[in-house]
Amino acid sequence: MKILTFKKTKDSKDEVGILDSGAKKIISLNSLGIKVPSMQELIYKWDKKTEDTLLKAIYQKEGEFLIDEVIKLSPIPHPAQEIICLGINYLEHAKESAKFKKIAFSGKREEAVYFGKRVNSATPDGGNIPLHTQITQKLDYEAELGVIISKDAWNVKKENAFDYVFGYTIINDISARDVQIKHNQWYFGKSLEGCTPMGPWIATKDEFPTPPILEISSYVNGQLRQKSSTGLLIFDIPYVIEELSSGMVLKAGSILSMGTPSGVGMGFEPPRFLKNGDVVECHIEGIGCLKNTIKE
Structure with missing residues (x-):
């Protein structure tokens, strides 16, 4: 799966999402009940249940946001270490x-x-x-x-x-x-x-x-x-x-x-x-x- 960090608007908070099966829309992890403020936190908390939830969503849920209509951020905007x-x-x-x-x-x-x-x-x-x-x-x-x-x-x-x-x-x-x-x-x-x-x-x-x-x-x-x-x-x-x-x-x-x-x-x-x-x-x-x- 492809996991990205994005903002809905310039002033909104960073969100983590995945690309849906069409690869043109983003499914926000918030909509799946996975509350993580950053990619770094998702990696820390990653487990089999999270992976299965995301894989299932890719093929069963249409994305909420067109990828071209959000503000894409670097996947890890502020690395914790060099x-x-x-x-x-x-x-x-x-x-x-x-x-x-x-x-x-x-x-x-x-x-x-x-x-x-x-x-x-x-x-x-x-x-x-x-x-x-x-x-x-x-x-x-x-x-x-x-x-x-x-x-x-x-x-x-x-x-x-x-x-x-x-x-x-x-x-x-x-x-x-x-x-x-x-x-x-x-x-x-x-x-x-x-x-x-x-x-x-x-x-x-x-x-x-x-x-x-x-x-x-x-x-x-x-x-x-x-x-x-x-x-x-x-x-x-x-x-x-x-x-x-x-x-x-x-x-x-x-x-x-x-x-x-x-x-x-x-x-x-x-x-x-x-x-x-x-x-x-x-x-x-x-x-x-x-x-x-x-x-x-």
Whole structure:
């Protein structure tokens, strides 16, 4: 099922809903007697009874609100913790990254690279991404698979990793390349306000094979930039959950962003960084499309 966060009007409270079987209308969880103020709370309280209630409603109840007539929010508008991101987790992106930085690349990755992305407020599908010209001239896009953790994960083995996955979403890991290089680390350049588009919803894990091998792509102004598959991840979901949970608790509702394939702006010659008015679309098979406009 696809679960989203929305508002009926600008001044109304956030609500959580599911798409009905026609995928054009939203069924509010409030109408089903499931009183949760946020997606985070739904994940905390998720159980078999809740899942069965929602699955039944999808096929027996027509949605109350047309999806185009509500205000869509990011599925988790205000993450409780920083998003844990994977750096250079596709081989071809590792090559283009090294080329841009003018450093040697051995052709293999021995260890995963993790970094935190600070997100005060995630930008929803249809929202604007600030250009931040006061501090960057090299804003870039990165289409990524987002993994939502379903329950507290501690010392999880690879073979049990998907027991701790709630579902998947799309993340555009907007990055200020010049800020990254200036500070010789990624945290600041990845954490500018408004630079974490996420959505348009969470697709629960039951909609996908295990592991989810999905086409992933991005477009800028309708031009294809990235095209790959999550089957090409260097460090996959079970590896990441096992490694991270061996030393830290991944709390329910935690978000993992699994890295981006090649084709980002810095990989072109000359580089193709984002400009005012650019429209960026990130697609992942089975989830949908996350579309945003760059706005100064």
